[in-house]
Amino acid sequence: MIYNNRELTPKYITNLWINGYYFPSDSAKFNTLKQLLPHETMIVRNQFLNFLLDATRQVLHVDNIIRMALKERCFAKTMD
DSSP states (O other), X not given: OEETTEEOOHHHHHHXXXXXXXXXXXXXXXXXXXXXXXHHHHHHHHHHHHHHHHHHHHHHHHHHHHHHHHHTTOSOOOOO
């Protein structure tokens, strides 16, 4: 996402919210979030939540693949 001529990558936005808001370990990130205008906060938070949804979908997809592979006995046992 490009906002005000600045590229806001999912990695940057996630880092900003996790380390600046949810687990405020970085005061610079906290201050960055605090300085956003209300509509900017909504936009950036929405991007963060969309990233979380996509990441959760990927985890569930991999879980489904592993479950199917286990059900169909696609993993071979090895003896060391």
